[in-house]
Amino acid sequence: MTSAAPETIWDRARLGITLGSVALIFLAALEALAVTTVMPVVSVDLNGQALFAVAFSGTLATGVIGMVAAGAWSDRSGPRAPLCAAVTLFTAGLIVSGTAPEMYTFIVGRLIQGLGVGGQTVSLYVVIARVYPRELHGRIFAAFAAAWVLPSMVGPFLAGAVAQYLHWRWAFLGVAVLTAAAFLIVMAQLRSASLDPAEGAEPPGSSGISEPPGGGTIGVRLLLATVVAVSAVGAGFAAEAPPAVGWPIALGCVAVVGFAIKPLMPRGTLRGRVGLPSAILMRGLVAGGFLAAETYVPKLLMDRFAFSPMIAGLALTAAALAWSLASFAQGRYGDRLGSRRIVVIGTSLLLAGVLALLAVSLADRLPSLVVIAWGVAGGGMGLIYPRLTVLTLAYSTSANEGFNSSALSISDSTGSALTIAVAGLAFLTFPLAGSGFPAVFCLAAAVLALSVIPGLRMGDGAR
CATH class of the missing domain: 1.20.1250.20 (MFS general substrate transporter like domains)
Structure with a gap:
C-alpha cells in the first residue's frame, strides 16, 4: 500500500x-x-x-x-x-x-x-x-x-x-x-x-x-481604535490650518492618541518598560521614522531634481531589495547577534540613510546619493523589523499572543500615521534651504534616534 x-x-x-x-x-x-x-x-x-x-x-x-x-x-x-x-x-x-x-x-x-x-x-x-x-x-x-x-x-x-x-x-x-x-x-x-x-x-x-489580559470588551476596543484613527487623521488635516493653529491641533491629536491607545497596548508600553512593552514601542517609532522619510523620497527626486516618476521609484526599489536581504540575514544570524547589536546596527543604518537625505536636501546636489542612502536605510529596517515580530512572539503565551500581535500592528500603524502627519505639517511650516524637505528628514532622524531607548531595553525574549 x-x-x-x-x-x-x-x-x-x-x-x-x-x-x-x-x-x-x-x-x-x-x-x-x-x-x-x-x-x-x-x-x-x-x-x-x-x-x-x-x-x-x-x-x-x-x-x-x-x-x-x-x-x-x-x-x-x-x-x-x-x-x-x-x-x-x-x-x-x-x-x-x-x-x-x-x-x-x-x-x-x-x-x-x-x-x-x-x-x-x-x-x-x-x-x-x-x-x-x-x-x-x-x-x-x-x-x-x-x-x-x-x-x-x-x-x-x-x-x-x-x-x-x-x-x-x-x-x-x-x-x-x-x-x-x-x-x-x-x-x-x-x-x-x-x-x-x-x-x-x-x-x-x-x-x-x-x-486584553487586563480585561475590556471588543466594543470598547473598537471605540478606542476609532478615537485613535480619527485623532491621527485630524493631525494630518491640521496641515491645512495656519501654523499657529495647526500645530496646537496636531499636538492635541497626538495627546488624544496617547490616551486612547494605552488600553490597546501591554502595560508600560508608552513608558518603554523593559521587555515586550519596549519592543512594541520601538516598532511604532522605527516604522514612523522610516515611513515619514520614505513618503518624501520620490517627491524630493521629482520636485528638486526633476526625476521622472519611473526613475524616482528606483529609490524605493533599492530599499526593498536591501530590506529583503537584511531580513534573510536577521533570520539566519539574529539569535547569534542578539537584540542589542541588531538595534545598534539597524538604527545606525537607518540614521545614516536619513541623514544622507538631509544632506542632499540641504545642498541640493548629488541626487544619485538618495537611491544609495535609501537602500542603506532599507537594510536597517530589514534587520530590525522582523526582530521585533520574533521578540513579540517570544514574550507571548497562548493566553495573550493575539493581544500582543494586535498591539504590535496597532503600534506600527499608529506610529507611522502620526509621524507622517506631523512631518507633513513640518514640511509646510519650516522651510530650510528653500524647501520643507530638511524639516521632514530632521523629524525622521529624531524619531529614529529616540527609538534606540526602548530598543536597548527590549531584551532577547523570555527564556
Missing part, C-alpha cells in the same frame, strides 16, 4: 484560496508602493499639496479600525463576511481615489482603502487558520511574504511608468479591477470550504484582536 502524498498549499481543494489570497496580498502591497511613487504627481494634479501627508497617514490610521472590526467579526461569525466587506471597501476606495476630481475626494477614497486593507489582512489570517492545517501555515505565510517582496522590487518602477506614460489614475483603477478578480477566485472556493475553527486552534480572539 502506498502512503498518501503530503498535503501542500497547492492541493486541488486549496489551490483557488491560495492563489486568490496571495493575489490579494500582492495587490495590496502593489497599491501601497504605487501610492508612494505617484503621490507627488497626484498632489499637483489635484492641487492638494497641503494634504500630501494625510493621503498616507489617513490610510494607516483607518487600517487600525479595520483590523479590530474584522477580527471581532471573524471570531463571531467566521471570515467570509468580513473578508467580503473588507475587499469591497478596498476596491471602492481605489475607485473613489482613481476617479477623484479634487483632493478631498481622493482623501476619502484613501480612508476607505485603509478600512479595507486592515480588515482584509486580519480576515485572510483567519481564513488561513481555518482552512489550512497547522503544518502548512509556515508555507502559506512564506507565500504571503513573497507576495510582498515582488511588488517592492517592481511596484515603484511600474507605478512610475503608469503615471508617466498613461495616467496616475490607472495606478488605482487597475489595481481595483485586479483585486475584484482575485477576490472572486477566493470566494468561489470559500463557498464550499469549511471555516469552522480547526481542531487545536486558538480560542476566539486569536485573530489578532483578542481580549
Whole structure:
C-alpha cells in the first residue's frame, strides 16, 4: 500500500484560496508602493499639496479600525463576511481615489482603502487558520511574504511608468479591477470550504484582536481604535490650518492618541518598560521614522531634481531589495547577534540613510546619493523589523499572543500615521534651504534616534 502524498498549499481543494489570497496580498502591497511613487504627481494634479501627508497617514490610521472590526467579526461569525466587506471597501476606495476630481475626494477614497486593507489582512489570517492545517501555515505565510517582496522590487518602477506614460489614475483603477478578480477566485472556493475553527486552534480572539489580559470588551476596543484613527487623521488635516493653529491641533491629536491607545497596548508600553512593552514601542517609532522619510523620497527626486516618476521609484526599489536581504540575514544570524547589536546596527543604518537625505536636501546636489542612502536605510529596517515580530512572539503565551500581535500592528500603524502627519505639517511650516524637505528628514532622524531607548531595553525574549 502506498502512503498518501503530503498535503501542500497547492492541493486541488486549496489551490483557488491560495492563489486568490496571495493575489490579494500582492495587490495590496502593489497599491501601497504605487501610492508612494505617484503621490507627488497626484498632489499637483489635484492641487492638494497641503494634504500630501494625510493621503498616507489617513490610510494607516483607518487600517487600525479595520483590523479590530474584522477580527471581532471573524471570531463571531467566521471570515467570509468580513473578508467580503473588507475587499469591497478596498476596491471602492481605489475607485473613489482613481476617479477623484479634487483632493478631498481622493482623501476619502484613501480612508476607505485603509478600512479595507486592515480588515482584509486580519480576515485572510483567519481564513488561513481555518482552512489550512497547522503544518502548512509556515508555507502559506512564506507565500504571503513573497507576495510582498515582488511588488517592492517592481511596484515603484511600474507605478512610475503608469503615471508617466498613461495616467496616475490607472495606478488605482487597475489595481481595483485586479483585486475584484482575485477576490472572486477566493470566494468561489470559500463557498464550499469549511471555516469552522480547526481542531487545536486558538480560542476566539486569536485573530489578532483578542481580549486584553487586563480585561475590556471588543466594543470598547473598537471605540478606542476609532478615537485613535480619527485623532491621527485630524493631525494630518491640521496641515491645512495656519501654523499657529495647526500645530496646537496636531499636538492635541497626538495627546488624544496617547490616551486612547494605552488600553490597546501591554502595560508600560508608552513608558518603554523593559521587555515586550519596549519592543512594541520601538516598532511604532522605527516604522514612523522610516515611513515619514520614505513618503518624501520620490517627491524630493521629482520636485528638486526633476526625476521622472519611473526613475524616482528606483529609490524605493533599492530599499526593498536591501530590506529583503537584511531580513534573510536577521533570520539566519539574529539569535547569534542578539537584540542589542541588531538595534545598534539597524538604527545606525537607518540614521545614516536619513541623514544622507538631509544632506542632499540641504545642498541640493548629488541626487544619485538618495537611491544609495535609501537602500542603506532599507537594510536597517530589514534587520530590525522582523526582530521585533520574533521578540513579540517570544514574550507571548497562548493566553495573550493575539493581544500582543494586535498591539504590535496597532503600534506600527499608529506610529507611522502620526509621524507622517506631523512631518507633513513640518514640511509646510519650516522651510530650510528653500524647501520643507530638511524639516521632514530632521523629524525622521529624531524619531529614529529616540527609538534606540526602548530598543536597548527590549531584551532577547523570555527564556
